[in-house]
């Protein structure tokens with residue numbers, strides 16, 4: 001197992017650590033230890049496991065941060081995280097979205113609003129995708145599964161009721 005663990009170099013600067021980590025991933029893709037997505041040319045991980053913060057951040061991709069717009073980088077760094085620590089490295093959305101399976105975990109009532117917005121259809125105003133990174137997790141060619149406790153799912157009851165009533169009206 002240890003031969004398959006590639007840790008981040010935490011003694012380098014975040015910029016160097018991100019560059020080094022992306023280099024490692026690119027080598028692993030080259031020798032096909034990690035598969036490649038035919039549609040995106042990104043690494044295709046079997047599973048990416050994320051947890052979501054109450055602000056809707058996943059990985060170290062925070063609301064309205066420019067890191068959300070990266071298209072060509074696989075790994076990036078930030079130095080201005082709104083939550084400590086300020087310096088972080090993270091996979092980018094193209095890599096996350098290329099995975100075969102993505103699981104997002106959310107626990108606690110403080111996640112309820114973000115869960116509701118992330119799985120609802122609205123895409124304007126405060127629910128615009130970049131204001132809620134979890135909404136931007138949309139697998140290109142894979143599956144997304146949410147794991148919620150009751151508290152995190154508590155705002156979904158209203159959503160389900162609405163959908164039920166909508167369907168009911170159509171019959």
Ligand SMILES: O=C(O)[C@H](O)[C@@H](O)[C@H](O)[C@H](O)COP(=O)(O)O
Nearest residue numbers: 051052053054059083084107108
């Ligand atoms: O520093 C971070 O980015 C956070 O620690 C994050 O990774 C965490 O997993 C979520 O915010 C949910 O955390 P809880 O489920 O503990 O609230």
